[in-house]
Amino acid sequence: MADSSFTVFSETSSGSYVGGRGGSGTGGSGAEFSAVAGGCAAHPSKTIPDTVLPAGARAGSSRGISGGGSGTGRRTVATTEDSLMAAMRGAMESSVTTGKPGKRTSPLEYAVCACIAEDAELSHVYAGATAVSSEMTKAVCHKTTHSIRSAVKAISAAQKVSICFVLDTTGSMAGHIQGVKNQIGQIVTQIRSTGCKIAGLAFVGYKDWCDGADHFERLPFVSDVTALENFLSRIRPTGGGDFPEDVVGGLHNAVCLEWPQHGGTRVLFHIGDAPPHGRTGGGGQHYHNQGDDHPDGHPSDVPLNTLFQKIREKEIDYYFGKINGHCDDMLKIFARHYGRAIPQYDTSNPASIASSVSKSVMESVSTRSALAGDRRRDELPLDKSMPKWMMVPVASCTVMKLKLPASVKAIVDMESLEQTVTRSYLQVAPRPFDHGSCRLAFYGRQLFSAPRTNDSDSSVPSVVTDVPRGSPGFTASDEVVLKQFIKPPTDVKLDRSRYMVDLETQAVAAFLADCFNERLGRTSAASPIRLKFLMAKLARLKEDGGYRFMAMEKKFRGTEAMVKYTNNYSFVRASDSDEMNIRCALAVTFSHFTHEHTNGYCMVTDLQGIESSDVKGRDVMLLTDPAIHCPGVLRFGKTNMQQAGIDAFYKAHKCTKYCAALGLRMPSISLEK
Ligand SMILES: [Zn+2]
Incomplete structure (x- = not known):
């Protein structure tokens, strides 16, 4: 009721109520x-x-x-x-x-x-x-x-949405690149149907160091869906070399784009099937146990605390589309720097990209709407x-x-x-x-x-x-x-x-x-x-x-x-x-x-x-x-x-x-x- 729920707060914890008998059959907490x-x-x-x-x-x-x-x-x-x-x-x-x-x-x-x-x-x-x-x-x-x-x-501001897709574009990702291209129209339609406006769409594809110093493909924010579709149709799923990819570089490129609409909702949706470089645990980053050309991370890697500080400063909400379990450790490590858990969606089936992105956007919009008017309260002892x-x-x-x-x-x-x-x-x-x-x-x-x-x-x-x-x-x-x-x-x-x-x-x-x-x-x-x-x-x-x-x-x-x-x-x-x-x-x-x-x-x-x-x-x-x-x-x-x-x-x-x-x-x- 009224209370609150309204608050579009992500602080609200999630658990469902479990419960006992309900005599007349119902009940629940709020x-x-x-x-x-x-x-x-x-x-x-x-x-x-x-x-x-x-x-x-x-x-x-x-x-x-x-x-x-x-x-x-x-x-x-x-x-x-x-x-x-x-x-x-x-x-x-x-x-x-x-x-x-x-x-x-x-x-x-x-x-x-x-x-x-x-x-x-x-x-x-x-x-x-x-x-x-x-x-x-x-x-x-x-x-x-x-x-x-x-x-x-506050809601009107939050309903202006910018989305940047960050995709691993190496050999194994053909289906997901095509998935984003096929579903971008659907994503935009779904988001608009909730009363939101698209302030901008951007894309960053990343490969790996073995694919050249500049192994990124960037489309700065555009307002036109067709521009993004055209850009995606030119991307070739190639390269990658060893098991990990330059995930950190991809994210950093996305964060450094010129994001539109200050005060609006900014969503970074990242889809990838491999972790960043870093096998040895140097610097606390033990992402995987497989072959790695840069087991201590690449010397040019942006430090994670710098990366996530920028994400927070720019008020970007980070979501991850999961394809397999290879990035699980990465997400845990990222979460420590991000300051909260990174929401994940199962995108192992590329057909689920549209619904995952739409849900992410709605979550961000609602959170931003509430935060504009109210502040998160401190955790209470539960x-x-x-x-x-x-x-x-x-x-x-x-x-x-x-x-x-x-x-x-x-x-x-x-x-x-x-x-x-x-x-x-x-x-x-x-x-x-x-x-x-x-x-x-x-x-x-x-x-x-x-x-x-x-x-x-x-x-x-x-x-x-x-x-x-x-x-x-x-x-x-x-x-x-x-x-x-x-x-x-x-x-x-x-x-x-x-x-x-x-x-x-x-x-x-x-x-x-x-x-x-x-x-x-x-x-x-x-x-x-x-x-x-x-x-x-x-x-x-x-x-x-x-x-x-x-x-x-x-x-x-x-x-x-x-x-x-x-x-x-x-x-x-x-x-x-x-x-x-x-x-x-x-x-x-x-x-x-x-x-x-x-x-x-x-x-x-x-x-x-x-x-x-x-x-x-x-x-x-x-x-x-x-x-x-x-x-x-x-x-x-x-x-x-x-x-x-x-x-x-x-x-x-x-x-x-x-x-x-x-x-x-x-x-x-x-x-x-
Ligand atoms: Zn009706």
Whole structure:
């Protein structure tokens, strides 16, 4: 949800959640934490463009306000950033007065409080306020508008992409040279389809010292695909001599090119099947054990620390297309100088070059988008292991869950959702096992003193034995994941609002998913796969005289990998199988549907989750952490990119057969490409 995931952060670690039972079948920790790359198993780090967070995402969650009435009628799409920002600000401010203070806290009040909870400046100004005033709302709207504007700028810059291919062009590489040539058009099309622009394409081919002092073939950055294709058609796969090649020289040539677009995304995609010179380990570089004419490296080799310092200074993202295992040691050595692992893609089949390059570019774009607005945080101490529950104290708590909205009208009218509160017991691991940009994830266990009615094996009451001595007797336990905001609230009284904003976002998305399944099921394109959202609950634990709030979710069952289908901007996952094609198509259709079904009021995006099945055994895309764009409305947390997010979606969207079956149409004003 909203939180974060958005953050296109590569710091987010990758692991999928493994998990326990999920009573009602689902659960998981947040997508934010576990973007898992589909399709490129060799890739050690995350490969998925994450959610985008507005710059300075300090504002916790919040967004605009709304105009109650502004939700009707199909929205047209603004074509310039300034006009959409102006429209949004106008709508937000005019609606300030429409928030009706009622008995129950309204979504608007939660949104305002959630924002103030993370904003020291606002918190200071409004310290001691006992109710949400229109002045506070206006101040939050103002900040929100500003941060979305910055985010859009950062993303626009990051979407200008330069790519340099670095290829070993010796005898064994004919297939891959041809592969790049054949697929460059496809690569450019795929990248453009996500809303990115190609700022430049370049090529460096390298051979070896035995092929002459200048054994490189360089094409400086060009904007024309044909120029690159022509250049590649003249390259002959020859030479190479001994086992290693002049890899270091090739990379250095690429780095020294004049890269376009400072501030844009710069990708160096290197494909090779042999390591650099260096067998003896001289200088710490032991790349291989085979025949080497320069076993200590060539005297003219640029030192690795110099090479990688230049790569970092020029903000170039280095990716490697792997053909065999000969470069594994090289990548480890390079990683030490690069300062992080080098993402690898399996390109042993030259046909996979296009998808590997596209994924690399999307990863870089999303990382750059986020970094422009936010900084990587220091590594937090994590504990990936499941705690020994016997040692973890049992805390009494309340668990609150929200009912789904009754109708689209209830959503647009910002009706408060009904809450159900139960008393319960929780154990929370002392340390988090993962973190995203905004939240920490902890293992936890909810304990029950009566048999669970939804467990098939619960007919025989059992006793939970691994609890600390002196705990009450429990007959069942459920493994859960608990998520807590990293940033402490500026005012503890406002902390709960941050969680309420996320819960409401999930509830609205879940309601719209039900509508979607039902509508699509009645069309000729009925899909066998249903969409479902994981519903979090809010746990409130009594601690140190105060309260600790955590969002609680069931753990995902099994070891399914989290798949990110879309983010809250223009990213759509590149699919690599028919099955994934269907899922990606359903994901984008769902986003399109939510916008039409709510008459342009909002759009659910940032779809990620696992493959699962429901109680009837039907396939389910179990989704978590959605973002909702809601133009002109302060609602749904900081991943609400308002009209800018909706525009970005439509720019990249091509209607699917499911869109057609549902009668969905593209917005009336044509988008500038
Ligand atoms: Zn569509």
